[in-house]
Amino acid sequence: MHKLALIGFGVVGQGLARILHEKHEELKKKYGFECSIVAVSDLNKGSAFKAEGLDIEKLLELAENESISQYPGAETGWDAIKTIKESGAETIVEVSYTDIETGEPAYSHFNAALEAGKHLVTTNKGPTALFFKELSELAASRGVEFRFEGTVLAGTPALNLAELCLAGNEIREIRGIMNGTTNFILTNMELGKSYEDALKEAQELGYAEAVPDADVEGWDALAKVVILSKSVMGADIGVSDVDRTGITGISIDDVEKAKKDGKRWKLIGKVTRDGDKVTASVAPTMIDITDPLAAVGGATNALTFVTDLMGEVTIVGAGAGKIETGFSLLVDLLEIDRREK
Amino acid sequence: MHKLALIGFGVVGQGLARILHEKHEELKKKYGFECSIVAVSDLNKGSAFKAEGLDIEKLLELAENESISQYPGAETGWDAIKTIKESGAETIVEVSYTDIETGEPAYSHFNAALEAGKHLVTTNKGPTALFFKELSELAASRGVEFRFEGTVLAGTPALNLAELCLAGNEIREIRGIMNGTTNFILTNMELGKSYEDALKEAQELGYAEAVPDADVEGWDALAKVVILSKSVMGADIGVSDVDRTGITGISIDDVEKAKKDGKRWKLIGKVTRDGDKVTASVAPTMIDITDPLAAVGGATNALTFVTDLMGEVTIVGAGAGKIETGFSLLVDLLEIDRREK
Numbered sequence: 001m002h003k004l005a006l007i008g009f010g011v012v013g014q015g016l017a018r019i020l021h022e023k024h025e026e027l028k029k030k031y032g033f034e035c036s037i038v039a040v041s042d043l044n045k046g047s048a049f050k051a052e053g054l055d056i057e058k059l060l061e062l063a064e065n066e067s068i069s070q071y072p073g074a075e076t077g078w079d080a081i082k083t084i085k086e087s088g089a090e091t092i093v094e095v096s097y098t099d100i101e102t103g104e105p106a107y108s109h110f111n112a113a114l115e116a117g118k119h120l121v122t123t124n125k126g127p128t129a130l131f132f133k134e135l136s137e138l139a140a141s142r143g144v145e146f147r148f149e150g151t152v153l154a155g156t157p158a159l160n161l162a163e164l165c166l167a168g169n170e171i172r173e174i175r176g177i178m179n180g181t182t183n184f185i186l187t188n189m190e191l192g193k194s195y196e197d198a199l200k201e202a203q204e205l206g207y208a209e210a211v212p213d214a215d216v217e218g219w220d221a222l223a224k225v226v227i228l229s230k231s232v233m234g235a236d237i238g239v240s241d242v243d244r245t246g247i248t249g250i251s252i253d254d255v256e257k258a259k260k261d262g263k264r265w266k267l268i269g270k271v272t273r274d275g276d277k278v279t280a281s282v283a284p285t286m287i288d289i290t291d292p293l294a295a296v297g298g299a300t301n302a303l304t305f306v307t308d309l310m311g312e313v314t315i316v317g318a319g320a321g322k323i324e325t326g327f328s329l330l331v332d333l334l335e336i337d338r339r340e341k
Numbered sequence: 342m343h344k345l346a347l348i349g350f351g352v353v354g355q356g357l358a359r360i361l362h363e364k365h366e367e368l369k370k371k372y373g374f375e376c377s378i379v380a381v382s383d384l385n386k387g388s389a390f391k392a393e394g395l396d397i398e399k400l401l402e403l404a405e406n407e408s409i410s411q412y413p414g415a416e417t418g419w420d421a422i423k424t425i426k427e428s429g430a431e432t433i434v435e436v437s438y439t440d441i442e443t444g445e446p447a448y449s450h451f452n453a454a455l456e457a458g459k460h461l462v463t464t465n466k467g468p469t470a471l472f473f474k475e476l477s478e479l480a481a482s483r484g485v486e487f488r489f490e491g492t493v494l495a496g497t498p499a500l501n502l503a504e505l506c507l508a509g510n511e512i513r514e515i516r517g518i519m520n521g522t523t524n525f526i527l528t529n530m531e532l533g534k535s536y537e538d539a540l541k542e543a544q545e546l547g548y549a550e551a552v553p554d555a556d557v558e559g560w561d562a563l564a565k566v567v568i569l570s571k572s573v574m575g576a577d578i579g580v581s582d583v584d585r586t587g588i589t590g591i592s593i594d595d596v597e598k599a600k601k602d603g604k605r606w607k608l609i610g611k612v613t614r615d616g617d618k619v620t621a622s623v624a625p626t627m628i629d630i631t632d633p634l635a636a637v638g639g640a641t642n643a644l645t646f647v648t649d650l651m652g653e654v655t656i657v658g659a660g661a662g663k664i665e666t667g668f669s670l671l672v673d674l675l676e677i678d679r680r681e682k
Contacts, residue, residue: 019509019650027509155651157498157506164505165498168360168368168671292657295636309360309668310496310658316633317654327650330509 002035002337003053005089007080007109008096009042009063012123012150015326016093021056023330033337039087040068041080043096048074049087080105084112091119091336093329100214100223100239103127114138114146121332123150123325129226129239136231145336148231150328152224153178153301156317160331162232162305169307171232175270178224178282180299180319181207181215182247182267186284187297189255190264195248207299207320217246218267218282225269225280233271235278243281250284258286264294292316343376343678344394346430348421348450349437350383350404353464353491356667357434362397364671374678380428381409382421384437389415390428421446425453432677434670435463441555441564441580444468455479455487462673464491464666466564470580473571486677489572491669493565494519494642497658501672503573503646510648512573516611519565519623521640521660522548522556523588523608527625528638530596531605536589548640548661558587559608559623566610566621574612576619584622591625599627605635633657 006013020027020035027033036053046062046069048054054071062068069076084092092113096106107127113120114135122128127135128148139146152158162171177183181202188198199216202208214220222244229237247267258265268285271278287294292314296302301319306312318324347354361368361376368374377394387403387410389395395412403409410417425433433454437447448468454461455476463469468476469489480487493499503512518524522543529539540557543549555561563585570578588608599606609626612619628635633655637643642660647653659665 023509026511031508156654157502160506161498161502164676165501165672167372167675168364168668170367290636290638292633292636295631295633297631309664309671311662311665313497313656313658315654315656318652321652323650324652327509330650331506334508335505 002091002333003038003089004035004091004093005039005041005083005087006037006093006095007041007083008094009040009045009068010095010097011322012325012329013040013042013093013095014060014063015322016095016329017056017060019323019326019330021060031334031337033334035333038089039078039083041078041083042068046070047076047078047083049076049078049083050074051088080109081112084109084118085116089118091121091333094120094122094124095329096124098124098126100126100129100219103130107131110135111138114142114144117142117144119145119336121147121329121336123148123328125151125223125227129223132227132230145339147332147335148227149332150325151227153303153317153319154321154325155327155331156301156319156324157315158303159231160335161315166305166307166310166313169309171273171305171307173270173272173306174228174232174303175268175293176303177266177293177296177301178221178269178303178319179215179267180301181212182221183296183301184299185216186247186250186255186265186267189250189252190259194252195250216248218244221267221269221282225271225282229271229278229280233273233278235271235273237271237278237280241280243283245283247284262289263287264289266293268293343432343674344379344430345376345432345434346380346382346424346428347378347434347436348382348424349435350381350386350409351436351438352663353666353670354381354383354434354436355401355404356663357436357670358397358401360664360667360671362401372675372678374675376674379430380419380424382419382424383409387411388417388419388424390417390419390424391415392429421450422453425450425459426457430459432460432462432674435461435465436670437465439465439467441467441470441560444471448472451476452479455483455485458483458485460486460677462488462670462677464489464669466492466568470564470567473568486680488673488676489568490673491666492568494644494658494660495662495666496668496672497642497660497665498656499644500572501676502656507646507648507651507654510650512614512646512648514611514613514647515569515573515644516609516634517644518607518634518637518642519562519610519644519660520556520559520608521642522553523562524637524642525640526557527588527591527596527606527608530591530593531600535593536591557589559585562608562610562623566612566623570612570619570621574614574619576612576614578612578619578621582621584624586624588625603630604628605630607634609634
């Protein structure tokens with residue numbers, strides 16, 4: 001029985017909780033996997049700790065309507081660090097908000113968890129992109145797992161695909177559509193909409209924020225490129241090493257011109273190895289209509305791995321979503337479970 | 342140090358041998374994986390056994406120019422069964438020819454290996470499709486691994502993707518382009534060639550056999566559909582349960598008509614779960630140009646997994662090739678190695 005503590009209980013944390021609740025029997029039967037959530041701590045939604053485990057349905061109900069701190073019979077008022085250190089959980093699920101400049105406060109949570117010898121699974125891009133090397137070294141020194149599938153393409157196999165299914169390949173390049181919002185906008189511009197109208201629609205559908213810079217200026221894709229560079233390519237690529245251009249300069253004329261040439265604009269994140277040198281970029285790129293990435297429309301994401309043995313392997317799937325991102329945490333938990341058996 | 346015996350030393354066996362030779366140091370360094378080939382037995386190329394391991398470069402040279410039986414200082418004249426039982430290998434790599442009607446002689450090799458408590462890795466579709474249930478039960482009873490990534494889409498992650506990266510999902514449907522030869526022909530028909538000319542070109546390029554029925558009548562795709570049905574969907578689907586139609590009835594007119602409607606013909610293998618019922622088919626299908634499978638041209642293969650948590654996840658990659666299929670065996674060996682650690 002795995003004991004989990006969740007740091008953060010927003011959309012993603014709730015997504016995982018819902019999956020664990022609904023799949024409880026199936027996971028036990030199919031994988032011999034059992035877990036209980038012993039603690040949750042969220043800055044806005046309150047906190048609850050119960051050594052024998054919290055009822056997930058009750059948690060989800062409280063998170064939606066009141067405060068987790070109202071959980072009957074649970075201890076409350078625990079901040080993230082106390083929850084990590086004192087809840088008795090052996091795995092910390094860190095899904096608090098992300099900050100790509102400092103990584104905080106999540107980086108402190110990551111450190112506290114690993115220092116205390118706890119497995120860490122997360123979807124939190126900021127600290128993973130900024131401090132991957134330090135964190136993975138710390139995890140190795142404590143003999144615990146640090147897994148973060150959901151930081152790139154939500155639960156669509158990306159990091160696990162490279163690690164488990166393409167093991168033995170040298171990965172020479174990874175390129176792809178790593179941001180659904182910008183792909184949604186570009187796809188709609190191909191259908192004749194202006195950038196402004198396409199952005200507005202993305203905002204209305206909840207794909208884009210009111211201040212859309214993280215997406216349209218390429219910051220979100222950049223974080224993913226850095227994570228792929230460091231974790232898959234083993235390269236020392238920092239945020240400032242990535243050549244970044246967003247999609248705000250792409251006009252409907254550019255889109256039309258590309259169409260006429262049998263091409264399509266996509267915001268492509270790319271990491272390339274050339275001998276010992278690794279370079280990374282995020283930029284609007286005209287790609288040929290026959291490229292598997294060209295067929296990826298709307299908010300869908302995709303990655304192409306260029307390898308020495310398998311040539312090009314492309315994966316296409318969701319890049320966001322409550323359940324899809326929640327699933328990334330489940331698959332990481334299942335992998336930890338497999339390794340412990 | 343894993344000791345391997347190879348049953349069959351044609352294109353795929355040689356592909357694996359070349360990879361193991363060239364990546365020896367890299368595999369040791371990156372995964373702590375070491376192996377030696379202690380025996381090879383091939384109906385046409387002869388046999389060699391050496392308890393301390395065979396030199397791979399020498400083996401490849403002999404396979405190309407003379408007979409493996411000429412290997413200096415090796416014991417020779419061992420048939421497959423003797424090689425399996427007496428070589429001291431703890432893993433058998435079965436890559437002899439495939440027979441989709443009886444599964445033999447490979448099925449006897451599979452049985453001998455598992456009965457003797459040896460891990461089995463294979464790319465051999467016939468016995469895997471016909472006897473998956475019996476074989477996996479036998480492997481489980483002996484506490485050994487039976488892995489066969491290369492039976493579906495060569496080394497492109499298909500079975501491992503489902504098992505390792507999509508674990509926790511209910512897979513409701515798998516559909517895809519599972520045969521490169523027919524996809525090459527259909528792609529060329531879209532470019533204006535007749536079926537006959539496209540087939541001829543596929544034959545000249547070595548994609549299609551002189552008697553092309555296994556590909557164009559859908560038998561090859563059918564074997565893969567059966568393997569996916571049984572191993573991923575856990576369904577009791579036999580070869581005769583699959584509704585199979587090849588591409589020989591598709592005319593250039595059909596292709597043109599589809600094009601006008603924004604569609605494209607593909608030979609689609611499909612397994613669908615509806616409650617407790619699973620149905621499987623192989624048939625030319627008109628798919629919408631916006632479907633990720635529509636963008637897959639030439640000899641490339643692709644699979645879409647329809648899941649409960651992740652929605653649709655599509656993988657695109659090589660479906661054949663010496664090194665690509667050889668890699669499927671390597672990734673299975675690495676997985677066995679991980680499980681033993």
